[in-house]
Amino acid sequence: MRKLIYLLAFVPIFCFSQINGKQHEQLILRGATxxxxxxxPPLGPVDIVIEKNIITKIQNVGYPGVPINENxxxxxxxxxxxxxxxxxxxxxxxxxxxxxxxxxxxxANPEYVFKLWMSHGITTIRExxxxxxxxxxxxxxxxxxxxxxVAPRIIAFSTFSSRIKSPDEARDWVKDNAKKGSDGIKFFGxxxxxxxxxxxxNKKLGLRSTAHHAQLNxxxxxxLNSARAGLNSMEHWYGLPExxxxxxxxxxxxxxxxxxxxxxxxxxxxxxxxxxxxxYSEHWNNVMNELISLDFTISPTLNIYExxxxxxxxxxxxxxxxxTLPSLWGFYAPSRISHGSYWHYWGTExxxxxxxxxxxxxxxxxxxxxxxxxxxxxxxxxxxxxxxGFAFVRELELLREAGFHPLEIxxxxxxxxxxxxxxxxxxxxxxxxxxxxxxxxxxxxxxNLKVLYGxxxxxxxTNNNVTRVGGVKYTIKDGIVYDAKKLxxxxxxxxDLAKKEAGYKIKQPGIN
Numbered sequence: 001m002r003k004l005i006y007l008l009a010f011v012p013i014f015c016f017s018q019i020n021g022k023q024h025e026q027l028i029l030r031g032a033t034x035x036x037x038x039x040x041p042p043l044g045p046v047d048i049v050i051e052k053n054i055i056t057k058i059q060n061v062g063y064p065g066v067p068i069n070e071n072x073x074x075x076x077x078x079x080x081x082x083x084x085x086x087x088x089x090x091x092x093x094x095x096x097x098x099x100x101x102x103x104x105x106x107x108a109n110p111e112y113v114f115k116l117w118m119s120h121g122i123t124t125i126r127e128x129x130x131x132x133x134x135x136x137x138x139x140x141x142x143x144x145x146x147x148x149x150v151a152p153r154i155i156a157f158s159t160f161s162s163r164i165k166s167p168d169e170a171r172d173w174v175k176d177n178a179k180k181g182s183d184g185i186k187f188f189g190x191x192x193x194x195x196x197x198x199x200x201x202n203k204k205l206g207l208r209s210t211a212h213h214a215q216l217n218x219x220x221x222x223x224l225n226s227a228r229a230g231l232n233s234m235e236h237w238y239g240l241p242e243x244x245x246x247x248x249x250x251x252x253x254x255x256x257x258x259x260x261x262x263x264x265x266x267x268x269x270x271x272x273x274x275x276x277x278x279x280y281s282e283h284w285n286n287v288m289n290e291l292i293s294l295d296f297t298i299s300p301t302l303n304i305y306e307x308x309x310x311x312x313x314x315x316x317x318x319x320x321x322x323x324t325l326p327s328l329w330g331f332y333a334p335s336r337i338s339h340g341s342y343w344h345y346w347g348t349e350x351x352x353x354x355x356x357x358x359x360x361x362x363x364x365x366x367x368x369x370x371x372x373x374x375x376x377x378x379x380x381x382x383x384x385x386x387x388x389g390f391a392f393v394r395e396l397e398l399l400r401e402a403g404f405h406p407l408e409i410x411x412x413x414x415x416x417x418x419x420x421x422x423x424x425x426x427x428x429x430x431x432x433x434x435x436x437x438x439x440x441x442x443x444x445x446x447x448n449l450k451v452l453y454g455x456x457x458x459x460x461x462t463n464n465n466v467t468r469v470g471g472v473k474y475t476i477k478d479g480i481v482y483d484a485k486k487l488x489x490x491x492x493x494x495x496d497l498a499k500k501e502a503g504y505k506i507k508q509p510g511i512n
Contacts, residue, residue, distance in 0.1 A: 023052045023147075023479040026080035029438070031061065031068060032090040035446060037415035037429045039407070042446065045086065049074050050436040053479035058432065083474070083481070089444055091410060092429050093123030093437030093477060095417030096152075096392050097299045098235055098378025101140065103131035105338065106382050107327025110140055112494055113381075113388050114151040116323065119454050119487040120389035121439035123477040125152045126378070126421060128186040128210060128235065129159030138181050147478055150487065153437075155421050157210065158182040160198060164190060167197035174201040183421075184208035186235070187226070189217025196229050203230040208422060210299065213239025215259060219250055223296075224287060233297035233420050235378065236304075237361055238269075244276035246283045251275065262335075262342035270308055270353040273360035279367070288364070292373045297420040299378035300365055302358070302398035303391045304340075307384050309354035311346055314385040315508065319455050322492050324387055326504035332385050333509050340383035343509065362402035369404060369412075376420055377413040393452045406446040440474040454488045 026049065033044030045068060049057035062068040068086075076082055096117065102108030110132075117125065127137060134156075141154040158177050164170050170190070177185060184207045187195065202209050210233045211226050223239040234240065242251070252275055257264050277283040307314035320329065335341035369375050377399070379391040386394070392413075399409045418428025427437050443451035450457035451470025459469045472484040499505065 024050070024079070024081045026051055026077045027436070027479065027481070028074060028076060028080060028082040029085045029090060029440065030073070030082055031084065031086035032088045032440065033444075034058070034430055035089050035091045035407075035410060035444075037092050037411045037413075038431070039411070041407070042089075044089075047074050048090065048430070048438075050476075050479050053436050055430065055432055055434050055436055058430065083440070085440055088440050088442050088473065090430065091121070091439040091441070091445070092414040093427065093439060093475070094121045094392060094413050095124040095126075095377070095421070095428065096122050096379050097126045097233075097376040097417045097420065098128055098301050098380045099125030099152075099388075100130040100380065100382050101125075101127055101132055101137065101154075102388075103382060105131065106331045107325055108382055108388075110151070111149075112325065112491060114149070115487045115491050116387065116389035116454075117152050117392075118150055118475050118477070118482055119472065119484045119491065120392055120452065121441075121472045121475050121484065122389065122392055123152050123437040123439075123475065124155065124417070124421075124423070124427060126155040126157060126210075126417075128157045128212075134158060134180060134182070147480055150482065152477065153427075155183045155208075155423075156181075157184045157186045157208075160185050160187045160190065162188070162190070164194055164198070167193050170194045170198040171201045174198050174205065178202075178205045178207055182207070184210070184232075187211040187231070188214045189221060191217075192221050192225065195221050195226065199226065199229040199231050208232050208420070210235055211239070212236055213242070215251065215265075218242050224290065227291055227294045227296045231296070233299055233376070235299050235380070236301050237273075237298075240298075240364070241272045241276040243287050244284055246277040246281070248275065261344075262340065263344040263346070266305075266308060266340075266342045267350050267353075270350060270357045273357045274353075276360070279360065279363045284364075288368055288371065288373070292368065292371055295374075297374040297376060297416070298365065298368060299376045299420075300361070301378045301380040301395070302361075302402070303394040304380040304384055304386050305354070305358075306386075306394070306398070308346075309351050309358055311343065311351065317385065317387070317390070319387060319390050319453070320385075321506060323390070323454070323488070323495055324506070325495055325498050326502050326506070327498070328382070328387075329506050332383075362398075365399075366403035369408065374416050374420060375399070375404075375412050376417045377409075390453060390455075393449065396449050396452065400449060406449070409449070410445075436476055436479040438474075438476040439472055440476070441470065441472050443470040445470075454484075 029048040031045040047059045061072045102113045137156045143149045144151040212235045222243040224243040334343035381388040381391040415428040418424040456468040456470040475482045475484045
């Protein structure tokens with residue numbers, strides 16, 4: 001049954017509905033408060049003028065609580081369109097720096113994934129290699145650029161081949177990857193001379209790079225080695241504690257450890273930060289300062305491991321019932337095969353270790369940011385009970401827990417992502433001349449990040465009634481306005497249909 005559900009959910013890979021929206025000769029967003037990513041505080045009311053796909057004017061039109069002076073407002077052209085955004089907030093479009101476009105194992109097709117992202121204001125993703133073929137990924141990227149599908153802008157990376165055994169082979173592979181149209185490379189690790197050659201060649205070609213420093217290769221080549229060779233960024237945190245080791249060179253693996261055993265892998269990973277140098281010690285400081293001097297970027301993906309410290313919370317997130325495909329729910333279930341489904345016997349002791357792991361990890365991230373290091377927002381959704389779009393918002397909340405100010409979080413989710421992708425001249429902030437990638441929301445996310453969830457936030461009104469507020473209202477990508485809540489309804493319809501066809505009802509693992 002589980003295999004059948006996967007196949008049913010993955011069949012409609014090109015069933016994208018045609019877009020009714022278009023770029024307008026002129027689009028004016030009227031009367032909103034801007035929450036920008038430049039370090040500036042919120043400002044409003046303003047009118048934002050967009051001509052096709054370019055922000056051409058940001059006009060201050062008054063003061064809070066005072067009627068807007070119509071004489072100060074930009075004029076609507078003959079073919080112009082305007083949207084009343086009074087009382088709303090406008091942010092730059094979000095950038096997910098770790099976004100897998102579904103996968104056959106998860107049964108999550110691109111349309112489903114894209115609509116979840118777009119309904120949460122994610123207008124650009126970095127796809128760090130995954131189960132999609134290179135040709136399909138480039139086809140989707142091209143369709144997104146042409147806006148013939150509902151999808152974020154796709155920055156397509158390739159996964160470095162594990163079969164490469166020499167520096168010459170590495171350089172040839174990197175050159176060929178560039179010729180194929182890839183935007184960059186994600187590394188998992190290789191012998192040091194191979195990593196050195198590949199990273200240097202990739203940098204010479206002007207492409208970007210990132211790495212998940214897998215435990216299989218990390219002893220001889222950690223994050224610091226990669227940064228020195230010219231790697232742009234890292235994913236997760238693997239390889240960083242190893243660079244911080246001061247009294248060992250190998251992680252303290254138990255004698256019965258097996259990397260192919262997912263519970264072993266994730267359980268012991270939860271003890272890794274405690275083996276690193278203590279926060280603010282000399283070695284800890286030296287590693288951090290060197291990474292910052294190398295203009296290195298961290299995409300921590302805090303959310304993807306959160307079930308490790310609170311399994312019940314992640315498994316019972318309220319959006320699963322309506323928006324998680326049955327095939328994806330089946331993929332999440334305890335398994336000795338599915339990556340990240342390591343719930344063989346996960347309990348209190350494992351969660352306590354992971355809570356401490358997070359405390360030390362977050363301490364490093366917050367101080368890295370405070371000293372000028374770049375931290376971006378990546379979700380790595382589709383694994384470990386983390387759902388596309390929703391997981392990105394959870395990542396924002398976890399950055400807040402780490403100590404980031406809400407405005408620093410918005411910067412991490414937008415401008416910092418644009419910088420590490422080399423696109424900050426085009427996207428990542430609301431500025432004249434930049435592309436019109438924007439989010440419109442009726443609640444203030446600086447007061448409560450939960451309003452960014454598609455399911456909104458709970459609020460008690462003046463009549464003592466429980467209401468739901470928030471959820472992105474409009475996602476604007478390339479100057480095209482999308483009804484974010486309508487996109488989310490379309491996702492729910494997909495999930496309802498998949499459940500009906502499979503006769504499926506989401507249940508908690510081990511409960512009949």
